[in-house]
Amino acid sequence: MPERSLSVLVVGGGPVGLALAGDLGWRGIDCVLIEQSDGSIYQPRMDMVGVRTMEFCRRWGLVGAVEGSPYPRDYAQDNVYVTSLTGYELGRERFPGIGQAPTPPQSPQRRERCPQNMFDPILRDFAASQKTVTMRYRTRLLSFTQDAERVTATVENAGSGAPEQIFARYLVGCDGARSLVRETLGIAMRGNPALTYTTNVIFRCPDLLSLHDKGKAYRHIVIGPEGTWATVVAINGRDQWRFSIIGSSAQREYTTAEIEAAIRRAVGRDFKFEILSVLPWVRRELVAETYRQGRGFIAGDAAHAMSPTGGFGMNTGIGDAVDLSWKLAAVLQGWGGDGLLDSYTTERQPVGARNVAEASGNLRRMLSVSRHPDITDDTPAGADTRKKVGAEFSELMRREWFTLGIHLGYRYEGSPVCWPDGTPAPPDEAGTYEQTARPGHRAPHAWLADGRSTLDLFGRGFTLLGFGATAAEEAALLEAARMRGVPIEFVPLAEPKIAALYQRKFVLVRPDGHVAWRGDRMPEDPLRLIDVVRGAVSGPGNAAWQGAPNAAKMA
Numbered sequence: 355m356p357e358r359s360l361s362v363l364v365v366g367g368g369p370v371g372l373a374l375a376g377d378l379g380w381r382g383i384d385c386v387l388i389e390q391s392d393g394s395i396y397q398p399r400m401d402m403v404g405v406r407t408m409e410f411c412r413r414w415g416l417v418g419a420v421e422g423s424p425y426p427r428d429y430a431q432d433n434v435y436v437t438s439l440t441g442y443e444l445g446r447e448r449f450p451g452i453g454q455a456p457t458p459p460q461s462p463q464r465r466e467r468c469p470q471n472m473f474d475p476i477l478r479d480f481a482a483s484q485k486t487v488t489m490r491y492r493t494r495l496l497s498f499t500q501d502a503e504r505v506t507a508t509v510e511n512a513g514s515g516a517p518e519q520i521f522a523r524y525l526v527g528c529d530g531a532r533s534l535v536r537e538t539l540g541i542a543m544r545g546n547p548a549l550t551y552t553t554n555v556i557f558r559c560p561d562l563l564s565l566h567d568k569g570k571a572y573r574h575i576v577i578g579p580e581g582t583w584a585t586v587v588a589i590n591g592r593d594q595w596r597f598s599i600i601g602s603s604a605q606r607e608y609t610t611a612e613i614e615a616a617i618r619r620a621v622g623r624d625f626k627f628e629i630l631s632v633l634p635w636v637r638r639e640l641v642a643e644t645y646r647q648g649r650g651f652i653a654g655d656a657a658h659a660m661s662p663t664g665g666f667g668m669n670t671g672i673g674d675a676v677d678l679s680w681k682l683a684a685v686l687q688g689w690g691g692d693g694l695l696d697s698y699t700t701e702r703q704p705v706g707a708r709n710v711a712e713a714s715g716n717l718r719r720m721l722s723v724s725r726h727p728d729i730t731d732d733t734p735a736g737a738d739t740r741k742k743v744g745a746e747f748s749e750l751m752r753r754e755w756f757t758l759g760i761h762l763g764y765r766y767e768g769s770p771v772c773w774p775d776g777t778p779a780p781p782d783e784a785g786t787y788e789q790t791a792r793p794g795h796r797a798p799h800a801w802l803a804d805g806r807s808t809l810d811l812f813g814r815g816f817t818l819l820g821f822g823a824t825a826a827e828e829a830a831l832l833e834a835a836r837m838r839g840v841p842i843e844f845v846p847l848a849e850p851k852i853a854a855l856y857q858r859k860f861v862l863v864r865p866d867g868h869v870a871w872r873g874d875r876m877p878e879d880p881l882r883l884i885d886v887v888r889g890a891v892s893g894p895g896n897a898a899w900q901g902a903p904n905a906a907k908m909a
């Protein structure tokens with residue numbers, strides 16, 4: 355008798371693996387997460403939790419934990435452009451502390467500042483609290499194979515040192531940019547493997563704010579005669595700072611003395627500080643050519659490596675996890691077709707490519723300042739240069755600071771498991787986002803009379819929203835779902851404002867909160883619609899849809 359297989363083996367306990375394990379557990383799916391480290395974070399990387407990720411945190415019951423994390427909520431989040439912290443200020447984009455920031459009308463949540471050493475433990479507690487999730491730290495994936503039935507993984511625990519086999523129906527590599535899972539699956543990455551060789555340094559200096567006159571700010575971008583060369587970020591809003599020497603595409607290593615001199619140059623004076631960690635890393639612009647190979651999947655940095663300019667990396671990865679989790683659950687619970695698993699690449703790979711490109715664009719804009727030998731000169735010509743550079747740079751950088759469209763506006767165009775309604779795609783803008791219930795898009799947020807968000811209606815199964823539907827109109831679709839074992843709930847809504855936002859009498863929303871189908875009448879063949887959205891048969895797709903003879907019947 356072969357040993358019993360668990361459902362999902364998640365490799366990697368970074369934020370994406372933790373979110374995936376947590377969401378799988380939240381859906382009742384048994385999974386084991388292995389992480390090679392003991393979970394402690396050598397150097398926190400991400401700190402911006404985007405608005406869509408916060409919507410997922412809302413679903414998982416984690417908003418209170420994020421808002422209660424130790425990052426000071428009154429710490430001004432300005433981005434300031436300086437020749438040095440004690441030097442000239444070239445420009446500034448003002449943002450209030452996270453606690454005072456407005457919530458955008460398109461969402462029940464706002465973005466948050468919660469550095470990785472605070473956010474990972476929140477996700478870890480969430481995953482560990484799921485009955486069906488087992489977390490195994492200090493356990494490393496050594497290799498794996500797959501056949502038609504399952505994946506066989508060989509792992510090693512750092513304590514025992516003994517290799518051990520784990521059998522699973524599916525394996526997901528959330529094992530970061532140098533993913534062994536991706537390599538074993540033979541998935542190639544496309545793009546630029548080295549945009550810059552950057553060095554990040556965390557240093558401690560409790561008095562830094564009193565050493566300069568620029569006040570509290572999230573980030574200082576330091577521009578010298580050679581152009582933009584460094585950043586200083588308030589990593590915990592207290593005593594720790596992340597100093598980055600941005601570097602270039604030429605590989606370069608720094609001695610401790612060089613790093614100390616660079617920190618003093620960025621601050622503009624001699625002062626005492628303690629270096630806590632130094633991390634040389636490569637900034638990449640890569641997307642995997644597929645996110646699936648048989649029973650193996652990749653998510654997060656394993657699937658896309660992007661410049662941190664914009665703060666999209668983890669947020670994109672958590673989007674991957676949420677898209678994949680319900681699909682794996684559907685297949686494991688017996689109501690999802692294999693097409694659902696294939697649609698993971700179709701839906702998420704273009705989002706990865708889009709966000710990688712946006713992040714590189716942000717980097718290019720940040721580095722676009724050309725040489726200005728007189729930028730620090732205390733002369734009229736120097737003042738003119740600073741005025742010009744400051745104005746141009748401030749304008750250019752706004753695209754990176756306002757990215758609601760990136761976080762909420764991604765859509766699953768041409769997805770085989772959505773049923774397009776023939777309406778044209780709205781523009782995909784980085785900075786702005788107009789809500790739409792067009793199939794493939796995130797279902798819009800609106801406040802219900804009882805104080806909940808429409809987003810609170812979505813999650814474990816499908817949700818059929820009915821706006822002013824007469825009794826039993828929806829029965830045929832609910833019956834079709836029942837026949838296929840697809841979990842679905844009918845929610846009648848009467849609020850005219852929400853009906854106007856959703857634009858159709860019926861809107862079918864998936865477990866991940868994206869619209870699968872909408873129409874003013876029930877489809878003529880409800881079973882076919884259900885088979886499409888559960889990935890058992892391929893959907894019409896936009897191109898096929900435009901001239902499809904049954905378009906009027908379905909819409």
Ligand SMILES: Cc1cc2nc3c(=O)[nH]c(=O)nc-3n(C[C@H](O)[C@H](O)[C@H](O)COP(=O)(O)OP(=O)(O)OC[C@H]3O[C@@H](n4cnc5c(N)ncnc54)[C@H](O)[C@@H]3O)c2cc1C
Pocket residue numbers: 365366367368369370371388389390391399400401402403493494495496528529530531534554635653654655656662664665666667668669670671
């Ligand atoms: C300076 C900086 C700032 C950033 N800021 C932001 C931000 O504000 N917002 C944002 O969204 N993103 C940000 N990012 C990007 C973000 O940090 C990453 O996208 C995110 O950490 C990726 O998460 P992940 O779980 O996919 O991979 P990782 O965080 O890399 O985790 C992978 C895990 O897999 C484990 N692992 C690897 N191989 C194995 C194996 N064989 N067996 C077992 N375990 C294994 C590793 O130990 C690791 O814990 C930033 C990045 C940098 C460098």
